[in-house]
Amino acid sequence: MADVGTAVGTVTADPASAFLAGGTTQVDLLRIYVEQPRRLVDINDLPLRDIEELPNRGLRIGALARMNEVAEHPSVIDRSPLVSQALLLGASPQLRNMASIGGNLLQRTRCTYFRDVSTACNKRTPGTGCAAMDGVNRGHAVLGTSDQCIATHPSDLAVALVALDADVIAEGQRGRRSIPVHEFFLPPEDTPDIEHPLDHGELIVDVEVPPAPDGSTSLYLKVRDRESYEFALASVAVALRVEGGMVVEVRLALGGVATVPWRARRAERMLTGQPATTENFAAAAREELAPAVARGMNGFKIELACRTIVRALETVAPDGAR
Ligand SMILES: Cc1cc2nc3c(=O)[nH]c(=O)nc-3n(C[C@H](O)[C@H](O)[C@H](O)COP(=O)(O)OP(=O)(O)OC[C@H]3O[C@@H](n4cnc5c(N)ncnc54)[C@H](O)[C@@H]3O)c2cc1C
Ligand code: SF4
Known part of the structure; x- marks a missing residue:
């Protein structure tokens, strides 16, 4: 796919399709049968890889920029060292060369039960229960939990973006919109399978990161x-x-x-x-x-x-x- 409109239209039209960026989450989940899209729409040729300085000393980071290229970009190190540090402390160098910013925000939980289709998991299969509640839950969450799900959100980048009040810019059939990052990640409550407010086929195009407070x-x-x-x-x-x-x-x-x-x-x-x-x-x-x-x-x-x-x-x- 070479343009955003076609990519959005293609995935929107087919409920059984999904975007493919670096594939470091998506391909894993296919291999273990947690996700089974009928069609993957490769978005890697879309022009969403730029890192731009904004007049307010903030940054606009393309959704397809790779974790490493963002972390090592001079403007990011200068204007948003928190973002650079969070990215460099995630995954491995090889993964960071493949993994994109949009994919990082939409990666799925590392809860072992979510990744094992033989176990009960309300996030993977709503209504089946939660094997982690009384299972091996050393890595699980203590804040924002519900009686449906206690899985932690795995992204480091997202934590830095929440501290900086960033915005996620998305484009879908309804046009382009800006979603404050603190509204982007949804707590599990009664619907742990719904993790973000994007429509099916809505594409993250950029993330806008305001500067940290002056003098901080x-x-x-x-x-x-x-x-x-x-x-x-x-x-x-x-x-x-x-x-x-x-x-x-x-x-x-x-x-x-x-x-x-x-x-x-x-x-x-x-x-x-x-x-x-x-x-x-x-x-x-x-x-x-x-x-x-x-x-x-x-x-x-x-x-x-x-x-x-x-x-x-x-x-x-x-x-x-x-
Ligand atoms: C072994 C391992 C260790 C890791 N360690 C860490 C860690 O310590 N910290 C950390 O933060 N992360 C970690 N990660 C996660 C890694 O950062 C993510 O897998 C990666 O960022 C996902 O990006 P991707 O481009 O590969 O996404 P993909 O795998 O291509 O896609 C992931 C999901 O996002 C969707 N998607 C991708 N791009 C877009 C877009 N622009 N708009 C809408 N939907 C989109 C896809 O459809 C899919 O559902 C680790 C991953 C692995 C495998
Ligand atoms: S904690 Fe959430 S993701 Fe893990 S098994 Fe329970 S419902 Fe599934």
């Missing part, structure tokens, strides 16, 4: 079982601006612990206007995790998330923290 320092911190080629147990995207020892502005988002890339608004509210101290960072982290629900093996994530938040904030605070 940012960091993506990822904690995992091994140092590379592993998904997050807990991750934190932070942008912090401190003046005279006081928090003027803070953006905080969590990965690895929630069903969606999680904007930590409770912690942000608690920290803003307060002294940038380790004690306040820890109190804000506890406040954010207060609604967490542990299930069987994943209780350790509550403490881990708190510690990861504190460490991230201490790292970007001007003189560490007092």
Whole structure:
């Protein structure tokens, strides 16, 4: 496919079809029978690979730009280091050379039961139950869960985008629209199979990333079982601006612990206007995790998330923290 309209029209017209970008998620899911589209529409020739600087010091990143080329692009390193860091801490170099930005946002959960068609999974087959509830759920979510699904959202990039209030730009039969990234990822509630607001055949064309707050320092911190080629147990995207020892502005988002890339608004509210101290960072982290629900093996994530938040904030605070 060489133009967006044809690609959108082709997938829209056939409910059993899907887009194919780098294939690093899609082909895996075909091989294990989790997804069985009748037709794959290859979108790799579409002109959606540019990375542009916007007048507001933000960026527009084409949906087909590869993770590595985005992470290593000078404009991204300069204007959005959080995005660059989050991308470089994901997957492996080989995968990052294939994997696209749009595909990254639409990758599916790594829940083992979702990927095993012999088990019950409400996300894969609605109404069948959830084998993870009382199963091996060490990697599962403690925030944003429902009694239907507790799967974590796996994308690192999405956590950085949520912290930065990015927009996902999509084109479908209804035209082009901009979706704030915090509205893009849907919590499971009663319909864990519905993960985003895109129509069938609607294509992500770009992601627009505003600049981090003026004067802030940012960091993506990822904690995992091994140092590379592993998904997050807990991750934190932070942008912090401190003046005279006081928090003027803070953006905080969590990965690895929630069903969606999680904007930590409770912690942000608690920290803003307060002294940038380790004690306040820890109190804000506890406040954010207060609604967490542990299930069987994943209780350790509550403490881990708190510690990861504190460490991230201490790292970007001007003189560490007092
Ligand atoms: C072993 C392994 C480890 C990984 N580790 C990490 C990690 O640590 N962190 C992390 O964030 N990710 C990780 N990933 C996930 C990886 O980043 C994604 O697989 C990749 O980004 C998907 O991009 P893709 O271009 O290959 O998408 P595809 O596999 O081609 O597509 C994925 C889905 O998105 C749809 N799609 C693709 N592009 C568009 C578009 N523009 N508009 C609408 N729909 C679209 C496809 O139809 C499909 O449903 C890992 C993957 C693997 C296999
Ligand atoms: S946690 Fe979600 S994805 Fe995993 S088995 Fe349960 S319903 Fe399926």
